[in-house]
Amino acid sequence: MASDCMGMVAALGCFSAELFGCCLGSSKPGGLLQTYTVGLTAAEAHQALEFVMARAQELEHQLRGRPALLDSTNAMQRLQWLTRQQLNQPIHTAPTTH
Numbered sequence: 001m002a003s004d005c006m007g008m009v010a011a012l013g014c015f016s017a018e019l020f021g022c023c024l025g026s027s028k029p030g031g032l033l034q035t036y037t038v039g040l041t042a043a044e045a046h047q048a049l050e051f052v053m054a055r056a057q058e059l060e061h062q063l064r065g066r067p068a069l070l071d072s073t074n075a076m077q078r079l080q081w082l083t084r085q086q087l088n089q090p091i092h093t094a095p096t097t098h
């Protein structure tokens with residue numbers, strides 16, 4: 001999700017959880033989600049999707065609340081914050097920018 005967020009912000013200036021879900025192909029067979037969940041049971045894959053979409057919603061909310069993090073001058077700070085997140089934990093509060 002960190003790389004998707006960084007790319008989406010660079011290209012669009014924002015992160016959209018809805019667009020992220022569409023890019024995962026969560027609603028169609030053969031999407032990236034299937035690639036990422038190979039080896040998981042159907043229940044585990046469903047739980048992984050629930051986790052990732054919950055985190056995507058939280059991420060969108062956090063970035064809306066800290067629009068300065070979307071600025072290219074804060075890209076490294078945004079990346080560092082994103083890489084500290086865990087899929088099975090709520091998104092930590094976005095940092096204030098320097």
